[in-house]
Amino acid sequence: MNSVLSRYKRLASIGAIAVAGTILLSSCAANEAGTTDPSAAASDLAGTIDGSGASSQGSAQEAWVAAFQTENPDVTINYDPSGSGAGREAFISGGVSFAGTDSALKQDEIDGGFAACVPDTGYIQVPAYISPIAVIFNVEGVDALNLDAPTIAGIFKGTITTWNDPAIAALNADATLPSAPITAVHRSDDSGTTKNFTDYLNKVAPEIWDAPAADPFPYQVGEAAQGTSGVVDAVTNGTNTIGYADASKAGDLGVAAIKVGDEFVDYSPEAAAAVVAGSPAGDTASDTDLVISLDRKTTDPTHYPLVLVSYIITCTEFVDAEVAPVVKAYVQYITSDAGQSEAASSAGAAPLSTDLSAKVATALESIK
Incomplete structure (x- = not known):
């Protein structure tokens, strides 16, 4: 990463x-x-x-x-x-x-x-x-984080509420996760980034994320912030925080690797481009x-579907x-x-x- x-x-x-x-x-x-x-x-x-x-x-x-x-x-x-x-x-x-x-x-x-x-x-x-859309985080004592779609969905829907939750721990055996509350930050404004983020979760983890893709964030949970800069600032200045933002704005924040198929994949321009090239017209x-109708459910680890x-x-x-x-x-x-x-x-x-x-x-x- x-x-x-x-x-x-x-x-x-x-x-x-x-x-x-x-x-x-x-x-x-x-x-x-x-x-x-x-x-x-x-x-x-x-x-x-x-x-x-x-x-x-x-x-x-x-x-x-x-x-x-x-x-x-x-x-x-x-x-x-x-x-x-x-x-x-x-x-x-x-x-x-x-x-x-x-x-x-x-x-x-x-x-x-x-x-x-x-x-x-x-x-x-x-x-x-x-x-790519980066899942950004600022968690005490954690430098690297692996997440799959169901776990991301649970965090942002509010059903996973602490960092040492078994679902997160199972994906991060080598991490020392704090027993601290999770502050999940989402966009407060109508946002295409939110629509892409929620489309990914709805397509890949529909059993948890039952709301359809939409510009407004669908659940009344977590912390809301205005614009990309607002989300980045809230994650940066908060404690034990997580959010989502255009990858160009991730800066020095931690960025989670997401599970694609059987592997955890870091974002990259090449992996984002690969998903787009393999997706059909809308x-x-x-x-x-x-x-373009993005292929969120790809299992190809050369692809980064959260794009x-x-x-x-x-x-x-x-x-x-x-x-x-x-x-x-x-x-x-x-x-x-x-x-x-x-x-x-x-x-x-x-x-x-x-x-x-x-x-x-x-x-x-x-x-x-």
Whole structure:
């Protein structure tokens, strides 16, 4: 586990280019349609676009917009990492030109339409950021922790309440577990990270986690915290705590290895990418909606099934036509080889596969 954490610390080193101390990210950005190098950006591209949504994308968005700022001084991109639910709501109401979400659009959201888009012209939903979800912990005297899905479900549902519970002890024979209460921290806001976390538990441990996947945390137990940063802070500053967060934010916290098949697996970009590559399309999939139905029940130990795919949603045709060239150029950049490399360096994200990248590029050509 320590080697994995060290890798993520190294990958995070370029985050210093980010705009610090703010949740509103401003940048100037764009590139010529179809290019993958921000240095090749069209110098005459100009305008401002606003986006909001998934806080999991926060570090990547900082790096993406900073790269665009360097190359395109006449373009401003604002991204507010307010959470997936808030981002989708803002996009649906026409408050932003694009949104980031770890939770794919539901059919009723699609059916209701999007105020920023010309009616009956469609929408875009493409993967932009793939990352493991880390089960983070801060337990006195414990440096390494193995957990399986039923045990994680019991901890976060509140049926396993102490660290030396037999279920945890059976998975950690070499650990000295304290006889202390568990403080399990979950998101208080509607969160795509929560939806992916609860989807994993519902699929792999349904006999315990009987609530379906959802953006709001389903049980009235544990401690709630706002956003990814709130969960990380609560686990860091608490005592004998555990939570879940995008792996890029794990920092120096302990991270549990989860059981996949007969082995305990540490998170990695490669293992996250392997799950995505082996998963089928989701129910709403189309040429411009590249939703993925993740294979949570894999038993392949080269896969890490507790993973999120964070999407960008936007219009194929905008009511405000002036934003279209900027949105198209920006999303083309962040999903390009150069943009994906930036996300890997700044946030430890797993890059889109060659096949998925090609499908994304084709979908984005629909933006007018």
